[in-house]
Amino acid sequence: MRDEASRRQYLAALAGGATTVVAGCSTDDASSDRPALSDRTLRYGAVLPLSGELESFGGALTNGAALPAAELEAADLEVEVDHTVADSETSPTAAVDAAAELADESYPAIVGAAGSDVTLQMTQQATIPSEVVSCSPASTTPTMSILNDRGYSFRTAPDDSLQAVIAARLAVIEHDADSAATLYAAGDYGRQLSGAFSASFDGEIQHQVSFTPGESYAEPLSEALSDDPDILFLICYPESGIPLLEEYYAEHAGDEILFVSDGLQDEAVLEGVGGSMDDAYGTAPRSNGPGRDAFASLYRDEYDADPGLFAANCYDAAATILLANAAAGANDGAAIAGRMREVTSGEGEDVLPGDLAAGIERAAAGEPVRYRGAAGEIEFDENGDGGSVEYEYFTFGSDGIEVIDERTPEGVAQ
Numbered sequence: 248m249r250d251e252a253s254r255r256q257y258l259a260a261l262a263g264g265a266t267t268v269v270a271g272c273s274t275d276d277a278s279s280d281r282p283a284l285s286d287r288t289l290r291y292g293a294v295l296p297l298s299g300e301l302e303s304f305g306g307a308l309t310n311g312a313a314l315p316a317a318e319l320e321a322a323d324l325e326v327e328v329d330h331t332v333a334d335s336e337t338s339p340t341a342a343v344d345a346a347a348e349l350a351d352e353s354y355p356a357i358v359g360a361a362g363s364d365v366t367l368q369m370t371q372q373a374t375i376p377s378e379v380v381s382c383s384p385a386s387t388t389p390t391m392s393i394l395n396d397r398g399y400s401f402r403t404a405p406d407d408s409l410q411a412v413i414a415a416r417l418a419v420i421e422h423d424a425d426s427a428a429t430l431y432a433a434g435d436y437g438r439q440l441s442g443a444f445s446a447s448f449d450g451e452i453q454h455q456v457s458f459t460p461g462e463s464y465a466e467p468l469s470e471a472l473s474d475d476p477d478i479l480f481l482i483c484y485p486e487s488g489i490p491l492l493e494e495y496y497a498e499h500a501g502d503e504i505l506f507v508s509d510g511l512q513d514e515a516v517l518e519g520v521g522g523s524m525d526d527a528y529g530t531a532p533r534s535n536g537p538g539r540d541a542f543a544s545l546y547r548d549e550y551d552a553d554p555g556l557f558a559a560n561c562y563d564a565a566a567t568i569l570l571a572n573a574a575a576g577a578n579d580g581a582a583i584a585g586r587m588r589e590v591t592s593g594e595g596e597d598v599l600p601g602d603l604a605a606g607i608e609r610a611a612a613g614e615p616v617r618y619r620g621a622a623g624e625i626e627f628d629e630n631g632d633g634g635s636v637e638y639e640y641f642t643f644g645s646d647g648i649e650v651i652d653e654r655t656p657e658g659v660a661q
Contacts, residue, residue: 281576284611285325290578291568292331292349294359294369295561299337300460300484301361303515304557308384310550311561312358314542315569315603317549322604326611328569335360337484339368346373346381355580356380356568358561362484363388363436370400378580380587382568384560384622387509387532388439392630398584401627403560403567403620405532405634407436411443412656413638414480414506414530419449421528421640422504424477428454430467430491431482440482440508450477460487464494472499482508489519496522504528512556517643524643533653534559534622535637538599542621545600559621560634566603567591567618567625573610591618591633592626 293312297305309332316330331354333345342365346357350373357379360366366386371394374381380399383391387407394400418424427448431437437457445452453474458467460483468491471479483491488511495505505524507516509531517524534542534554542562546554568583570590575582590598595615598606606616618625627633640652 281611281613284573284608287576287611288327288329288578289569289572289607290329290354290356291565291572292333292346292354292357293561293565294333294335294342294345294349294357296337296361296365297332297334299335300486301337301510303485303513304361304385304555307555307558308361308561310546311384311554311558312565314545314549314562315565318545318601318603319569319607324604324607326573326607330565335362335365335369337362337365337486339365342366342369343372346379347377350374350377350379353578354379355578356382356572356583358382358384358564358568361385361557363391363439364434366391366402367394367435370394370396375399380568380571380580380584382564382587384564385557388435389443390435390439392632396631398631399580401564401567401587401631401633403563403622403625403634404557405623405636406632407440408443409636409656410509410530410532410638411440412447413640413654414508415444415447415449417528417530417640417654418478418480418504418506422478424448424450424504426451426453426474426476427478427480428452428456428471428474428476429480429482430456430458430471432484432487433457433459436510437482441480444480458483458487458491460484464491465498468495468499472501472503475501476503478506479503480506480508482510484510485513485515485519488516492516492520492524496520500526506530509556512639512641512648514647517647523645525645528640528642528651530638530640530654531556532560532622532634533637533639535653536563536620536623536625538601538619538621542600557622562600563618563620563622563625566598566600569603570598570606570610570616570618573607574613574616576611587631588627590616593617
């Protein structure tokens with residue numbers, strides 16, 4: 248199966264997004280043909296980073312993905328939920344193997360992966376050829392929108408082209424920047440966000456420099472800063488970001504303002520650098536869905552902690568998969584894929600975090616439902632995109648990460 252997948256083109260040959268070839272049954276189907284909910288087991292897996300570059304995010308992501316199952320159990324709903332988590336290791340190879348194993352074990356849908364480059368490989372090599380639905384909570388590369396995915400790939404995270412617009416405008420509006428350089432981890436996530444920022448920046452882009460995590464950071468830093476930019480935009484994850492920032496502050500920091508991407512919005516970064524980062528700012532997606540407060544309350548009650556970045560997106564991905572599974576009436580990837588849009592749009596009964604059990608019952612009975620998300624309104628378009636469009640503008644203060652403002656791409660002054 249994976250040999251066949253490796254011969255598939257990585258991206259769709261034609262622009263305009265993937266064509267959905269998986270058709271779901273309509274809600275007009277006779278409910279008498281559906282198995283009773285009490286006779287069913289709703290199965291879903293997760294492939295998330297418990298180790299590697301994104302390990303520091305893994306706990307919150309795993310909690311977010313597991314919370315819908317915990318919510319259903321607490322509601323005493325007459326249905327079994329089978330949920331399991333596999334470690335992506337923040338590695339494309341490990342994620343492909345993990346997803347393939349879940350597919351072999353007949354899990355019809357997967358929450359994940361997180362890193363964009365990891366998800367791109369996992370979907371192309373494992374989930375799509377296996378006809379398993381994937382819904383990523385954190386993969387933000389624009390490339391996700393043009394996958395030749397046959398209708399099996401979704402995400403609840405926003406497209407990075409939106410973050411790029413906000414970061415580029417804030418650099419000008421808040422910091423009077425006339426010039427900028429980008430420094431990004433090699434791969435699709437870094438390359439795409441660097442390119443989108445550069446296209447959106449109203450000034451001179453001096454350099455776009457890539458680096459390989461784990462190798463020397465001195466040379467790429469020197470190259471990016473060689474012409475004294477007003478802004479240095481750094482795009483990477485904590486495991487490589489911490490040593491790079493240590494090198495930056497020890498040997499290279501000048502008068503420039505440091506901007507970072509969402510991948511570095513982590514208290515571990517500030518702790519790892521071990522010094523002041525009061526000249527550093529960043530942008531990251533912000534949960535703004537109608538179910539945000541209810542989700543946060545559920546999360547705190549279950550885990551005695553505040554939800555981290557993309558935890559709400561994980562909950563939304565898992566909740567949508569469960570509703571689509573209930574509506575489909577079977578642990579079948581094709582049937583679930585055909586229901587993902589149906590349960591997130593239309594005129595059905597609203598379902599929010601905290602109401603998931605009632606929504607599952609309605610969906611299983613053939614009644615229309617509309618999931619209203621925690622991270623944002625989850626209305627999947629033809630490309631499987633359905634993420635939040637609001638961002639936090641933050642800085643690294645003495646007491647941790649401090650949110651300065653919330654912005655939307657439309658709300659940033661021109």
